[in-house]
Amino acid sequence: MKREKQAALQKKTDLKVYMKRYWQLYALLALPLLYLLIFKYVPMIYIQIAFKKYSIVESVWKLPLAANHGFEYFIKAFQSKDFLLALRNTVGLNLLDLIIGFPAPILFALILNELRFKRFKKVVQTIAYMPHFLSWVIIYGLALQLFAPSTGFINMILNNLGMESVPFLNESHHWVATYAGLGVWQNFGWGSIVYLAAIAGISPELYEAASVDGAGRFKKMWHITLPGIKPTIVVLLVMNLGSILGSNFDRPFALQNKLVMDVANVISTYVYKVGIKGLQFSLTTAVGLFQSVVGVFFLLLANWIARRLGERGIW
């Protein structure tokens, strides 16, 4: 009993000492915390409109419960063909991104790491980062210039060579490939930074020892570099899996057009069109909540698998 009290007291003084000594750091931390609080936690109060009949003028606490014990909008969503299609597209496009887009930066980092000529390496790296800073609207503009069926640069070349135009943007299957390709192009350079940093942290002695033992380039890559960045890969994979049902808005929205809606409508654009343009706030909040819950589930699952595999996971 006495011991516990003492421990508690110790803790208290610890906190006091810490506060006194590091208050500047805590003050710095307060800003991002405040941001999270205001923009991420306070809006969560409104998650409840997924279960309620929403009205713009009534306080959110006083809204009447929706039909079917509040689950009216969830039922409605899952009966809607559009939502199911958006769900399918979200999972499909994200899986594609994962399969193609996830290994791309790893490969790029490995290749870049093997370059001897340092200045060339820097230049390549910088050029590869650049697309990350372009907004998707700009990228769509570029894509139109390149891929439009009659005025796109690539199709004009194809036409001049006597070939048919490839419907990169205006046919569903091609569109999916274009979508994935542009995603990789935009992100592989930026995504490789974290791997390059991890590679830089591997002890050079390991490589030297391997060389002495007669290991070639690929052997070193396979037995030293890859195992060296494995924890980073796993953490990023876990985080990526967590967002398998999440989707950013601007990429599909900027790239989609009316001809490919069957594959291009994802949950975020569905929510925008039905909820914000169509004023069905309750329905789309229900969709958003569902999306988040499944996201958390995937995150936990992936993390559990990672720990099973002997990695640290993200916690």
Next chain:
Amino acid sequence: MKKKVLSILLAGTMVLSMAACGSDAADPGAGTQTGNSGAGGASDAGATAGGSESTGGAADGELVDGKFAETRSITVEVYDRGNDGGSDPTNNMYTEYIKKGMLDTYNVEVEFVSVPRWTEVEELNNLLAAGTAPDICVTYDYPTIQTYANMGGVLDMAPYIDQYKDVLPNLWNWLGETNLYWDKDPATGTVWGIEAKLATSNRINTFVRQDWLDKLGMKAPTTKQEFYDMLVAFKDNAELLLGDDADKIVPYSVSYDVGWRAATLIESFIDPDISDKEYYINGFDDRKLTQNGTKEAIRLLNKWYNEGLMWNDFALYGSGDSTEDDMMKAGYVGAFSHNWDYPFRGGEDSINATLQEIVGEDAQFVAIDCFEDKNGNYTKFVPGPIDRKIFFPSTNDEPLASMLYLDWISDPAHIEYLQIGDEGVTHNVLEDGAVEIIAAQGDAIQNSGMNIDYTITCNGLRLSDEAKTTASTAHSYANVDPEVVANANTVAQTGLKVGKNVNVGAIAAEEGMGAVLSEKRDIVYDTALSASVDKFDEVWDQAIKDYLGAGGQAIIDERTEKWEATFGDADMLP
């Protein structure tokens, strides 16, 4: 240990922030709406309005010599068209004129709030949900008003229209009972919004390059067959017409909004003697997607598309994109259909003016009538004389001042000034008294044609003298040959079938469906138009099925039901 706690904390915030991300996309601005909770639910809205009616009923009590004793202030929505070289829509010569006029006449301060023209509905939704919408809102989208009215977010204007009638002479004269009560609920008598008036019913015209016709020695087509032959001739003679740019030729151009752009062609396939009932029950979509005949019209376009007579990439460019306009200006487009005055809009930057500059003096688009209906006439289905809808959100606590604003802006003298501006600056007066619009500079530039964005109760030239209006219409486009405009005006007014007001009360199935169904409609049009000829039926039927299943059928059913409840077996309006 400490590291672990920290990482758990970090992971926790990340997960939660993701959860929040998912949901805050769905309720924009919801965070600010608690402030309005006092306004009450939908059922209270009538009571609120009724309450102010008793105090506001005596307009004379509030006004001293037709003026407020104390200065009131209101906010008014204005569209921002974001045009090149335009002026600030909330602060220019014309807003100053309005502000000064309102202050002098009624002691009311006016402030303008700009809303982007091409995303007006989304922007308005955000403003309404956040409780910061302007006191006087304007939209083309009635369902938005209805949806917010159902939530109690809109004031009932009926009491104000009636009670203040004495102090609103201009509004009553201009809009009249027809437009003021256009949307009056037959059961409850509420008026959630009033309809601005179209001064002209001109809607869609088809334009063709006169100089191309001349070069090929062709006459302007007068039937679909002749139009088709003309397109083929354009394509076959591309080298003669465009030289090195021959491969860029687009004989006939439409955009992703096929239903609007091919409206006259679609209408030519609809039975000109269609019953009011049929036209109404299939009439939710103003692009006439579900009317009988539309499919055949698109089949024809599909044929043209597959013969290479149309713009291949039309569906890839969204609204507001200038690519198609640029092709017209550069001279690659042979014919297109659009708003009746589309190539004349924009003064120096108008399509016709730019075309003449780039291609040559004789290059210009002229209007033609070539889509004949089954009787050989050029029937054009145009809506009733209604335009934008004006409404007051429930956050408007100055209904009288707002009504007075609507009255002031409907005054013929004020409309005239806003439309034609100052002599020598924005217009010249011609010998016959007609007014000719000239390209203005700087602050005097009209951001919208004839300042339609400020004259919110009026769309179309309306000068205080009717004869002057007619004579001036042809001169109302700077840098465009008046004869060409006069011809377009005549064509646009040929064979008008003006829509009637079918008022059977709100259709519940339409609520919140506008945006979703508009997109689905565009999907039907775009995918069917660009399908291969043998797949056309399959693509069209599949897409229509999707449209109907997503709510289109429910609307048709409810419209049928309400029509029958109101008019019984009658097929025509009384």
